Amino acid sequence: MKKNNQDFFDRVYKVVEQIPYGKVTTYGAIAEVCGIKSAARTVGWAINGASSELPCHRVVNRFGALTGKVHFGDPNLMEELLRAEGVEFLEDGCVDMEKHLWKPKSINN
């Protein structure tokens, strides 16, 4: 019962859309809210096939590193977008998770 794969994608889209301005979240957090915390890798796939309207630049790995920046077409674009939103970066090139980490809540559809 219930579709699984498609539903997972749909959930990912909704979660990413809920990311507030100037905030970021992690793949694991999204996957967990989607019901499969172990599917962090699949979250990346879902975002990869998502619409351009999706703020995928606010999605980073658990370290805050912009691992998906290469998929934006320009490696600097992701960082520029986040900086434009007021997101601070550490010397490591990672997002300041302590200040900008946003924990997604239940989808609640």
Place this chain on the structure above:
DNA sequence: TGAGTGACTGTAA
């Protein structure tokens, strides 16, 4: 149908 890959994470050595 089966094997390989990937925008991740966690544990082991």
Place this chain on the structure above:
DNA sequence: CTTACAGCCACTC
């Protein structure tokens, strides 16, 4: 401490 391996789920060849 750093490096390697395995697990997880969905997609493509």
